Amino acid sequence: MSIKISKIWLLAAMLSCTSLLSAAAMEENWNDFLHYTAIGRYELAKSKAEALIESDPDPVKMLELSQENPRGYSILLRVYNSNEQLKDAASSIIDIIEEGRYIKRTDPEIIRREIKRLSSTIRGRIKAEKRLRNSGEFAVPYLLNAIADESRKDEMPYITAALGKMGRDAVRPLCAALQMKDVAVKSEAVRALGSIGYSEALPHLKLVWETAETEDIKKLAEKNIQKIKGSALKVSSSDLFFTLAEDYYYHKDSLKPNTEFDFANVWFWDNTQKRLTREKVERGYFFELMCMRSCEWSLKADPETGEAIALWLDGFFKAQQTGIEMPEYFGQGHADAMTYAVTAGPEYLHQALARAIKDKNDYITLNLVEALAASSGEASLLESFGTSQPLVDALEYDNNAVQLSAAIALGGANPTKDFVGSSLIIERLSTAIMQENADKFGEDKAAEYADRAFDVLDKLCSARNRIVKVSKAQKTLIRVIRSDSDKYRIEAAEVLAFLKTAEAQKAIANVALSEDFDKSVRMSVFDSLIHSAKLHGSKLTDEQIDKLYSMTASRAIDSELRESAASAYGSLNLPSEKVKTLILDQARS
Template identity: 35%
Template sequence: MYVPCALACLLLGAAPAGAWQITDDMVGQSEEAWTAWQAATTALDRDEKEEAARQFDTVGAMNLSDLRLALMADRTGSLRLEQWARTEDAPASVRALVEKILAGRKQKALAEDGWHFAAIGRFKYADANFKALAESNPDPVGLLELARANPNRHTILIKLITNADVGPSAKRFLELLNRGEELLRMDPYEIATNIRKLGGPQRMAYNAAKRLKESGEFAIPHLIQFLQDPEQRQLHPAIIQVIPQIGRGGLNPLCIALETSDNVTKKVLIDSLGRIGYKQAAPYLAKVAADAEASPECRAAANQALSTLGVGGGNVGGLFFELADAYYGNAESVKADTRRDVANVWYLRDGELRLVEVPTPIFNDIMAMRCAEEALIANADQERATALWVAANFRREAKLGMNVESDKPDVLAAKDGTRPDDYPRSIYFARAAGAKYNHMVLARAFNDKDAGVALGAIAALSETAGAAGLVGREDIKQPLVQTLAFPNRQVRIKAALALGRALPTTSFSGSENVIPVLAEALAQSGKSAALIADPDMEQANTMQAVLRAAGYDCAIGASLNAARESARRVGITTYDLVLLAADIRQPDVMGAVAELRKDLPTAATPILVVVKEDQMSAGRSATRAAAGVEMVPADIADLGDPAKINEQMMNRVLRASQALGMTTLARDLSMDLALQSCDVLRLIGESNLKVFDFSRAIPALVGALASTYEPLRVRAAHALALGASGEAQQALASAAMNAERGPEERVAFFGSLAESARRNGNLLGNSDAVARLIEFTMNEADLVLRAAASKALGALDLPSNKASEIIRAQYKG
């Protein structure tokens, strides 16, 4: 017969108190809290209210969760406590404690009733219970105790994930239980308790070893402390057996712990690493084998472990570089658990292992830097290790959302607790390294399509290298030129700016691509383009409206290929964002993500997967398939407020961009790049060098005269003055006589037309533009504009006697 949870709690509340010991089913129960609770209830049973109040105050001060208090209360019974709380003389702390117990019992009832309704097929009722439970912010470890009370409960939740009525709330419940598992395996008290249980009966020791394995790296510091404690000598044999059983999860702290000066402990750790069998440990073992200060036993053990791993230990620096390269390449054997938001970086400080939590995306970069440092300590002349360190440092900052081109302090740096507060910016180290190493860094960035690293390397090259250091026939100097074909627009333009400013005097492979990329910067006006692939046209149109409001031009198709064809028809050739419906076909969303990442133009483009409520699983799979992929809910437009809709959408775009190590090419940035491109084109035009063909920039400069941004129009005109073509002079004349522009801007345009005429002569001939200019110069009411026009007219040096005509026109007798 099923007893509703609320009734069960009442029955338990009436049960007699007992001095029970902590048992295996008391998941995550603090012994200190349990002891104080039992002392309090025992005192209350004896009517020793003063002592009971003192002990209950001790429990209250522990800030236990409502559910944990309810679990303890239901084990001992709490009827007398609840009766006391209702009396006038009850301390406020006792009343508060009972309120928390009752709240915890409500959470317990919601969980157990939800499981019951799910088991009998009443899914809507189960859903209501699970939703209310999640909204009550329950203790995940306490929920874990409830789940483990019946092995079927976890199975029920897994089966419910695909259920239309209760699936999302069941999934949320499972996420809470997973969080409980994570908290439990990190709990120092739980770990220490399990280590002590290794000395217990066989079954107890077996379960304790199993839980220590689940604790993974978190167990290693405690196991080492017990190993070094002579009073725990009886546990040492069991500890020596259990350390290698933890396996790969314990590798990082074990490797770092080899720095210990305790040779007895060191040998145990060396033997454990050999038994675990991962080559990740090889550089650390080789370092011990080569350490003259290590004991002969430790050195011999390290060599034996290396032999077991099939690795020669002679080249410590080379082994550390290989490991650094594996970390940088995000090799499966060394990468952090992507299911967690943070990863642990271990250090040995004052003889103790200590961890620093860092955002998971930067873990591999930090470890790559640490291993590169070890490689350089072993061999200071390893150029590849230096370049890898610089690249990893750039990538670390880029993933934190920092501007890798800046040397100014940034509050985002605080997210990385492995760096001190006054740590220099990544650009500082890159500048100091010099051109050679930054070319090596840029080569990595190009191969990886890593925009953040590329931007940092280009910035360092721009500020420290001249033409001879940027271009040449040597292989080492090719990456900057290759980057002109980088999939990310900002990187392409930055590379072209660097090459253009250098004004190389001799031609080089790829020089013909510099002007077109600078022209690309002028052609884009700050308005981004998005590709939308969605078979649901209503949903696609909704997303298009959201993106258009955010400043995007859009192309829509029912599939990825259809969307690409649509973009081609409307003249969109590059995309700043791709939206994929979770249910697209041919290819499906996973195939589309893979295809986009393989295609050079979209290899570093942010991707958003549009998910409906029942498509979360497919969306999450897509986000794990590649970097720079985020989910966006299909009902985002239901937020109503356009500002909130835009904020939610752009936050997701920003996260995807940061995961790719890039910043969104927003209007301000695009205009800044366009202005810089105008200045560099002007510089190239003035140089008269034959390396670059300035004429290829004229159409883009002409187009920029129609920009909505006045400074860009003026700077484009200034550069266009150097273009020896009738098209350039025609465009300048039209812009100067455009009455919709401001007077100062028009004066600047007339000045550019005059300069063009002085440099290149009259390329307008007898066109209509000449007649209009004469008419303007003779009749314009604004004398400042007339004066500016007269300079341009005079510079054109027209063959007819226009001066006489102007003099006669002003004659009044």
């Protein structure tokens, strides 16, 4: 037995010795790295940094070393930001230190131990409160669990006192905890929020006041609202949530997450398990996610708060704009922002668009214009919001894609009443069919806009629209029919056929009669010439008519082209003399 004990003690001593040697080597590598960095010996500094990283150092010990040497930590940050040779190694060391910071602040055993120490000596309580504040939001669930534990009643005064001293970092989890059914614990969360004193808690406290289960909790909520800002009692919780959502949307500095970590937390109350849960999210869209959640709370408090729907859409698009994958709590198959926007309807889309235009956010503005184009008719597209018409304003927005999409949306609605800015629709559609923004958009996107613009022009012509003057696009259409694209040559001819001018019809005929183009193109354009002639009669020159007659009379020409030419000639409704000649020329004597 004594031999076994001796072996255990020997093994423990060896492990302890190894740990001490490892810690000493870690400290030596850290100090050497800082020394060689400071004197500009970067190769040596890099080798020491790599040795430190490869030794798999204890993150908590690395954190302690960095805290003991603030100047050294500043050197580490400086080389990470400005020294390419040491950047990767510095990044790895920073990650280790941050992991240590996270472990120290979130370790459940450390937090539980410090909560227990609150009811020890005065000195112990002061230290415990400080360490719990350092743990911040991570300590809140454990403090609430301790308050809910009836076996710890003797500790309660110390725990509740500590909860009220937790600082701003504890506000979000405490607000989420106000959804709990346990009135006693909820009351302590209310008191703590009042003691901490940050306005972010106001809408949550006001909702408690509005939905209080008992008169006591209502009075308690009122008392703690007054501690923060008494005038909030005169404002509905829905409006307070909306104001908070706007503050998040515009990244109000006092709402930013803890800067010590490269992530942020979104807190929820789990009614089934009766506890706080947190979702780790990217800092890059934390404000936008919290904006969306605040809008959701605004709608829960008052389903008629339409402006919260509009801001929620703005927030979702802004989150998507970051390019970061949406958080796990969205769940599998969660629809994207465009799906919600198309479903939302024009009233909320116009409100969201007005904000996006005001903020000069190209991404959100373009997406909202496209949502309006996909889901709305004339009356709703021209809806006013305040003193402006957001979609009409988008015609002059300083972004070509937005201008084109707005013109396609408004033109596609076939407006029947004139409005300020209607003349811009044709200007923008003309830009689209000429694909003038191919350098900016890329050829595929420019072609997509051209296709959509031609669809709108065709729709306006077919509807004989009198508000949007398609005739003003004539010069552009003639340029397109003379361009290198057979596809757009055909589409331009189809639109030109609706225009009453001689120039339009002659431009169509020039393509149909030219041998420079493929048979399929010429036959399609002959169809447009026939359409033009039926609508407006003949406006061709004698030379064009003679050429058309020659094609009709020729036996050398392709039979299908000849038939198309004959149909076009007939549609011109010319005097019968030429037809008589055509018949007699083919007759046998």
